[in-house]
Amino acid sequence: MRALRCYAPNEVGVVEVPKPELQNEYLLVKPLATGICGTDIEIIEGGVDPAYIRYPITLGHEWVGRIVASGANDFAVGARVVVEGVVPCESCDECKAGATNRCAKYDEIGFTRDGAAAELISVPAKLAHLIANQVSDESAALVEPAAVVYQGLLRINPTPDSKILIVGDGTIGLLATTLSKVFQPKVLDVYGIRSSQEGLVRQAGADRFVTDSSQLTKDYDFVVEAAGAIAAVDLALTQGKRGAQVLLLGYPEHGARLSLAVHDLINNDVTIHASFSYTRKSWKAIVDLLNSGDLDLTFVVTHIYQLEQWPEALETLRALTSQPRGKVLLALNLD
Ligand SMILES: [Zn+2]
Ligand SMILES: [Zn+2]
Known part of the structure; x- marks a missing residue:
């Protein structure tokens, strides 16, 4: 074969x-x-x-x-x-x-x-x-990449009526956007660097697609880094309100490093989550969402x-x- x-x-x-x-x-x-x-x-x-x-x-x-x-x-x-x-x-x-x-x-x-x-x-x-x-x-x-994303989202477990920002307009960003809707956010924004992705980002269910980071409101409860680039991680860490939770999903190159504004992270009471792969539970959750017709x-x-x-x-x-x-x-x- x-x-x-x-x-x-x-x-x-x-x-x-x-x-x-x-x-x-x-x-x-x-x-x-x-x-x-x-x-x-x-x-x-x-x-x-x-x-x-x-x-x-x-x-x-x-x-x-x-x-x-x-x-x-x-x-x-x-x-x-x-x-x-x-x-x-x-x-x-x-x-x-x-x-x-x-x-x-x-x-x-x-x-x-x-x-x-x-x-x-x-x-x-x-x-x-x-x-x-x-x-x-x-x-x-x-299902596989969706389960990876869902595993991370279950980790931060966004509360209903929260403000969520997805950083990244690729496949993981699109999946993170559409799966965030399961948590019924009040605001669901996406930041990306390719304006040509706007149609897909809208189909995923975003309220707003921004390619100029100065237009972001920096008041998000949850920020999901889904681009896998160091610059995107850097951006994601500064977009939350005080007390925000930041989820790292995208993989930068192995060995790539980021310098952190530690003082600001502490002052802003930021929680950083890094989520690896999926469990049987998150995999089954995606299969159930698909089979029930709640996710396409x-x-x-x-x-x-x-x-x-x-x-x-x-x-x-x-x-x-x-x-x-x-x-x-x-x-x-x-x-
Ligand atoms: Zn893959
Ligand atoms: Zn084992």
């Missing part, structure tokens, strides 16, 4: 690999659509913290698929599923406490075990979640490529474009 495989930094391509075999308590799943993101680019370029990647690796950690063979009673062939990428050991203290994102034995699909940018993938059945018929493949493919992420997907077009897909993701850009998907076996 074909797979988009990264053998070492800057050694990547679609290659033929053996099909995985069905194991007990596992599912063989045919990926339908697999998103690519900045983290995939970092894997390809060698920018990921070495503790969180194992080469060679088949890429693909944001995906939806259809079961083609089942080694578990609860899952029938033909069902559409999303599968938690973090494989918890279930025996460490963090797992026992429900913090599967901090499992002592890091293991994740698309990072330490082969991902879903391939014609088939083998996954533990216990991590699979059924997707209702009315949910689009595009929405379902976004289809609008976030702006580009779909075939597997062989992976260079174009990566180019689209990297490009400094004046066109709207949300999630870039690889279509593998779209019905």
Whole structure:
């Protein structure tokens, strides 16, 4: 079967690999659509913290698929599923406490075990979640990044009628915007640097989209940094009212540092949260929101490529474009 495989930094391509075999308590799943993101680019370029990647690796950690063979009673062939990428050991203290994102034995699909940018993938059945018929493949493919965002939002748990600012107009920013609506804010503003993203930001549910930071009101109760750039973190830390909570979601380059105006942060009684990955709880919450019809992420997907077009897909993701850009998907076996 074909797979988009990264053998070492800057050694990547679609290659033929053996099909995985069905194991007990596992599912063989045919990926339908697999998103690519900045983290995939970092894997390809060698920018990921070495503790969180194992080469060679088949890429693909944001995906939806259809079961083609089942080694578990609860899952029938033909069902559409999303599968938690973090494989918890279930025996460490963090797992026992429900913090599967901090499992002592890091293991994740698309990072330490082969991902879903391939014609088939083998996954533990216990991590699979059924997707209702009315949910689009595009929405379902976004469960992983949505769960990452939701995990962070549950951490700050915005109170109803609060003022929220999202810093960032990329995919994570769009997801943070649309998921913030679950918490019923009074004000939901987005700061970004690409005016071409305004339509997507509005679709996500923002009240206001600002590309000039001097127009921000600096009175937000909650600020979510979703851009993954040091300058954006710096900005996010200064936009809250006194007592604000700031959530860091975006990943700047590994090793990048920021100098903090510590005196001002203390004076302003600021709480800074940094949130990693997702737990089973936040993953299931996103699946429930999609299956109930309360959440639709289809609008976030702006580009779909075939597997062989992976260079174009990566180019689209990297490009400094004046066109709207949300999630870039690889279509593998779209019905
Ligand atoms: Zn990702
Ligand atoms: Zn564990």
